[in-house]
Amino acid sequence: MPTLAISFRNVFYTYPGNEDYTLRDVSFDVALGSTAVILGGSGSGKSTILKLVLGLIKPESGVIEVGGVDISGLQESALMPVRAGIGMVFQEGALFDSLSVAENVGFRLREHDKLDEQEFEERVSRLLGFVELGKFYDRAPSDLSGGQRRRVSVARAMAHSPGLILYDEPTTGLDPITGSTICDLIVKLRDLEGVTSVLVTHQLRDAFQVVQSFVMRKNGAFIYNRIEDVELLVGSEFIVLNEGRIVFRGLQRELFRSDEPYVRKFLDGQIPVSVIETEGD
Ligand SMILES: Nc1ncnc2c1ncn2[C@@H]1O[C@H](COP(=O)(O)OP(=O)(O)O)[C@@H](O)[C@H]1O
Ligand SMILES: [Mg+2]
Numbered sequence: 001m002p003t004l005a006i007s008f009r010n011v012f013y014t015y016p017g018n019e020d021y022t023l024r025d026v027s028f029d030v031a032l033g034s035t036a037v038i039l040g041g042s043g044s045g046k047s048t049i050l051k052l053v054l055g056l057i058k059p060e061s062g063v064i065e066v067g068g069v070d071i072s073g074l075q076e077s078a079l080m081p082v083r084a085g086i087g088m089v090f091q092e093g094a095l096f097d098s099l100s101v102a103e104n105v106g107f108r109l110r111e112h113d114k115l116d117e118q119e120f121e122e123r124v125s126r127l128l129g130f131v132e133l134g135k136f137y138d139r140a141p142s143d144l145s146g147g148q149r150r151r152v153s154v155a156r157a158m159a160h161s162p163g164l165i166l167y168d169e170p171t172t173g174l175d176p177i178t179g180s181t182i183c184d185l186i187v188k189l190r191d192l193e194g195v196t197s198v199l200v201t202h203q204l205r206d207a208f209q210v211v212q213s214f215v216m217r218k219n220g221a222f223i224y225n226r227i228e229d230v231e232l233l234v235g236s237e238f239i240v241l242n243e244g245r246i247v248f249r250g251l252q253r254e255l256f257r258s259d260e261p262y263v264r265k266f267l268d269g270q271i272p273v274s275v276i277e278t279e280g281d
Pocket of ligand 1: 015040041042045049
């Protein structure tokens with residue numbers, strides 16, 4: 001059994017037509033069951049890292065392992081089982097507006113799993129229940145608020161029970177309270193379902209909420225707790241990217257102490273990030 005969900009070793013990547021490297025000598029590991037937070041300004045290469053994990057693009061050099069499998073040189077067909085173990089929450093949620101909420105959530109189940117109608121409904125209802133949107137089964141995504149749509153995309157990413165979920169700026173464009181419900185879902189998937197997560201974000205508040213919270217199930221209710229003292233935190237690693245290079249890797253308390261100039265600017269809110277209009281809940 002591999003103990004790492006993801007391993008990057010000296011990965012370089014350039015988009016066709018671009019002169020400069022988009023990623024330069026990127027190395028990091030994500031342990032099974034853990035959360036990794038990738039921080040960086042707009043254009044620093046965060047989404048590119050996720051595309052590489054999914055095998056949508058190939059590294060120019062270096063090695064990428066997902067679930068212990070070296071995917072760097074794999075053909076499309078060999079990538080299918082690797083992708084089957086990964087769920088992706090895209091930037092902006094990316095729902096299909098012509099499909100109902102249920103069909104969005106069950107999209108992959110329709111494609112890959114041969115479920116009869118009753119099994120499909122049960123699975124999708126369970127997933128919508130997890131994100132607390134059971135009532136919205138037959139609705140159109142356009143009837144939902146921004147936060148609800150984002151929760152639907154989390155349910156869709158969970159549909160095939162992946163061991164690894166990649167979140168690309170899942171709270172961007174949401175107001176803080178709605179964003180915090182998405183963070184709670186990430187924690188719930190990690191702590192109750194054992195899902196390994198990679199959280200790409202430029203919202204420090206959300207990153208801190210995810211790594212400092214933990215949830216337990218008690219008498220049918222979910223109880224969230226927060227570790228306020230970051231000295232006590234173990235596990236979740238922060239990775240800070242600047243222009244395709246990793247300038248910091250470490251725990252939250254080490255992030256706070258870092259004197260790396262880009263990290264300091266990031267913590268002080270001085271790094272320009274893509275801003276999208278807020279959608280309320
Ligand atoms: N499909 C593409 N073709 C060419 N350049 C791209 C493409 N996608 C992203 N880039 C460039 O790669 C860099 C990193 O992009 P990206 O990984 O999307 O950054 P982030 O997600 O951190 O905002 C940016 O300079 C961007 O312009
Ligand atoms: Mg991006």
